[in-house]
Amino acid sequence: MAAAGGGSSCFVLGASGETGRVLLRELLARRAFARVTLIGRRRLSLGQAEAAVEQAVVDFERLGEHAAAFQGHDVGFCCLGTTRAKAGADGFVRVDRDYVAQAAELARAGGCKHFILQSSRGANAQSRFLYLRVKGEVENLVQAVGFDHCTILRPAVLLCRRQESRPMEWIAQQFLGAVARLFPTAYSVPVEMVARAMVACALQPGEGKVKVLENRAIHELGKAVPQQGT
Numbered sequence: 001m002a003a004a005g006g007g008s009s010c011f012v013l014g015a016s017g018e019t020g021r022v023l024l025r026e027l028l029a030r031r032a033f034a035r036v037t038l039i040g041r042r043r044l045s046l047g048q049a050e051a052a053v054e055q056a057v058v059d060f061e062r063l064g065e066h067a068a069a070f071q072g073h074d075v076g077f078c079c080l081g082t083t084r085a086k087a088g089a090d091g092f093v094r095v096d097r098d099y100v101a102q103a104a105e106l107a108r109a110g111g112c113k114h115f116i117l118q119s120s121r122g123a124n125a126q127s128r129f130l131y132l133r134v135k136g137e138v139e140n141l142v143q144a145v146g147f148d149h150c151t152i153l154r155p156a157v158l159l160c161r162r163q164e165s166r167p168m169e170w171i172a173q174q175f176l177g178a179v180a181r182l183f184p185t186a187y188s189v190p191v192e193m194v195a196r197a198m199v200a201c202a203l204q205p206g207e208g209k210v211k212v213l214e215n216r217a218i219h220e221l222g223k224a225v226p227q228q229g230t
Helices: 018-030 045-051 060-070 084-109 132-144 167-182 191-203 214-224
Strands: 008-011 037-040 056-057 077-078 114-118 149-153 157-159 189-192 210-211
Touching: 008 018, 008 084, 008 191, 018 045, 018 191, 037 060, 037 210, 056 060, 060 084, 077 084, 077 191, 084 114, 114 191, 132 149, 149 191, 157 191, 157 210, 189 191, 189 214, 191 210, 191 214, 210 214
Parallel strands: 008 037, 008 077, 037 056, 077 114, 114 149, 149 210, 157 189
Antiparallel strands: none
């Protein structure tokens, strides 16, 4: 598969989340794709960036009725996710596994060649822990769809400034931010680095159908991509 870019098209699932917002900024700043479509449950207010993207509003509970939103894209980025605390156990499974898997199927049917999924460190379909088990299950489901290329990123704790208040996570981030100065790739990763790594994977997918990037590899790839304005 040739590298994406130029006249290529992509879609982003989860553009309202922490990684998705930074990913969108990277895509637009680098002009990596001629057409960028945000697929979500509501329109986002993007200021000046609104003119540079298309937005498709969908009902994730009836996603099959929105197949048109997934047609004609070369690359799909998926940062979709919620938390058990916010959505409950059933809601978490529905969003992080079922919505993502169905979106991947629609994307493949619509011609998408490369699907890039943000998962989590420790993802394992056999895990006793719900979060890691669901992440492992969705990885397996997405791989089974049969994309020409499927890239899975497994970041550790994301270092970012969250839009929503999560006090305990804020405390953990302060601690991990300090630890990261001593062991930069061990326990955490800046969300900007994840976004840059996702863009790099799209522009140069490499060989092989499935690629899994663990936290250290995300750091390495993210650092290899020049920051905008440098």
